[in-house]
Amino acid sequence: MTAGRSTTATALREPTERVGGGWTGALSLANGAIWVGWYGPLQILLAVQAEELAPAGTSKETVLAWVTGVGAVVSLAANPLFGAVSDRTTSRWGRRTPWIVAGTAGGAASLLLLSAAGSVWAMAAGWCLVQLTLNAAFAAVTAAVPDRVPRGQRGSVGGWLGAAQLLGVVVGTGLATLAGGTVAGYAACALFTVAGVLPYVVRHRDLRLAAADRPPWKGRSFLAGFWLSPRRHPDLGWAWLTRFLINVSNSLVLLYLLYFLRDRLHHADPEAGVLILTAVNGVTMLATVVAGGAWSDRVGRRKPFVIWSGTLMAAATGLLALWQTWPGAIVAAALLGVGFGVFTSVDFALMTDVLPRAADRGKDLGVINIANSLPQVAAPALAAPLVTHLGGYRALYLTAAVLGLAGAVLVTRIKGVR
Numbered sequence: 001m002t003a004g005r006s007t008t009a010t011a012l013r014e015p016t017e018r019v020g021g022g023w024t025g026a027l028s029l030a031n032g033a034i035w036v037g038w039y040g041p042l043q044i045l046l047a048v049q050a051e052e053l054a055p056a057g058t059s060k061e062t063v064l065a066w067v068t069g070v071g072a073v074v075s076l077a078a079n080p081l082f083g084a085v086s087d088r089t090t091s092r093w094g095r096r097t098p099w100i101v102a103g104t105a106g107g108a109a110s111l112l113l114l115s116a117a118g119s120v121w122a123m124a125a126g127w128c129l130v131q132l133t134l135n136a137a138f139a140a141v142t143a144a145v146p147d148r149v150p151r152g153q154r155g156s157v158g159g160w161l162g163a164a165q166l167l168g169v170v171v172g173t174g175l176a177t178l179a180g181g182t183v184a185g186y187a188a189c190a191l192f193t194v195a196g197v198l199p200y201v202v203r204h205r206d207l208r209l210a211a212a213d214r215p216p217w218k219g220r221s222f223l224a225g226f227w228l229s230p231r232r233h234p235d236l237g238w239a240w241l242t243r244f245l246i247n248v249s250n251s252l253v254l255l256y257l258l259y260f261l262r263d264r265l266h267h268a269d270p271e272a273g274v275l276i277l278t279a280v281n282g283v284t285m286l287a288t289v290v291a292g293g294a295w296s297d298r299v300g301r302r303k304p305f306v307i308w309s310g311t312l313m314a315a316a317t318g319l320l321a322l323w324q325t326w327p328g329a330i331v332a333a334a335l336l337g338v339g340f341g342v343f344t345s346v347d348f349a350l351m352t353d354v355l356p357r358a359a360d361r362g363k364d365l366g367v368i369n370i371a372n373s374l375p376q377v378a379a380p381a382l383a384a385p386l387v388t389h390l391g392g393y394r395a396l397y398l399t400a401a402v403l404g405l406a407g408a409v410l411v412t413r414i415k416g417v418r
Contacts, residue, residue, distance in 0.1 A: 033196020035168025080366030094206020103137025159293030284337030310408025
């Protein structure tokens with residue numbers, strides 16, 4: 001492809017040419033590698049550091065909650081910000097690739113810096129840098145899908161990206177556990193993140209935006225662009241609310257799972273129980289995340305898949321409320337994996353289908369991704385009073401089921417997608 005106006009026209013048009021398996025595999029690997037950089041710390045390394053660095057009189061739980069909470073706030077802002085900046089980038093290497101490279105390199109450096117933290121403040125600063133930089137890369141990777149993938153293939157591509165995310169969590173946890181210490185764990189995650197992103201940025205050219213087609217810089221307009229009015233873009237508003245509600249429901253299920261097994265089911269080994277339920281959930285999710293997206297592409301529909309996957313997840317969550325036994329928990333974990341696998345791939349495709357403008361894909365997807373991050377903040381605030389004062393775990397899981405079912409039903413309000 002030649003540079004100039006023709007390249008710009010391609011960057012801003014709706015794609016029609018199907019992408020190949022090499023492109024999908026490389027982008028999925030890059031996506032999974034970024035999740036390795038996030039979840040090695042989140043699953044293992046930050047908890048170890050919190051225990052080592054907690055000041056006298058302060059619990060490790062408090063330190064970990066504070067550090068991850070501040071990092072979550074940075075993540076909420078960074079994803080749409082870097083998505084918007086990448087939309088305006090006119091580099092010779094394209095709109096997205098410079099931010100994938102810069103974010104990945106910055107993320108690896110931040111992980112190494114975090115490994116050397118000698119205080120809680122240094123730990124918090126290091127984790128905020130990791131969130132800032134890896135979100136720059138993640139925003140650009142996500143925006144590459146509506147840039148390059150036609151609507152009829154986005155379910156399949158979304159499925160592979162979802163599978164890569166799940167594997168990224170597993171690989172990150174494994175590297176952090178097996179590397180042999182906190183510093184080695186961070187180094188292993190940093191190295192894998194860089195290595196996983198390289199095939200995409202080296203082998204696949206990005207689409208360029210000519211300077212003449214970049215909108216003039218106006219600070220007020222730039223900031224105002226982060227507000228996507230539900231009145232002007234109702235389909236996007238309903239899609240965002242659907243994703244938010246179902247993710248809140250899923251977060252409520254996972255948040256107190258260890259305590260549920262220990263205090264309500266009196267499981268003999270609750271830590272091992274969490275591992276077993278996580279494995280069951282992961283296997284069933286991996287089995288459906290690609291197949292669900294591909295099936296959605298084949299029939300040319302999105303909403304029925306989101307409706308039924310959300311309904312299945314709500315039913316599984318209700319099962320936890322009504323059948324509070326170990327076999328019931330295993331069945332619920334399996335059903336949740338089936339539903340969330342289909343939802344992950346098809347909902348991603350649905351989100352890209354309702355984006356208002358090609359020129360703002362990165363920014364708009366960043367705003368949409370807040371529906372993934374915000375539940376991590378909202379769920380603890382909602383769960384604590386439910387468990388302690390308003391009915392215990394039965395009330396918690398019934399509330400989660402209602403929220404998930406509401407998300408599934410509200411997708412019917414989207415008019416622009418079949």
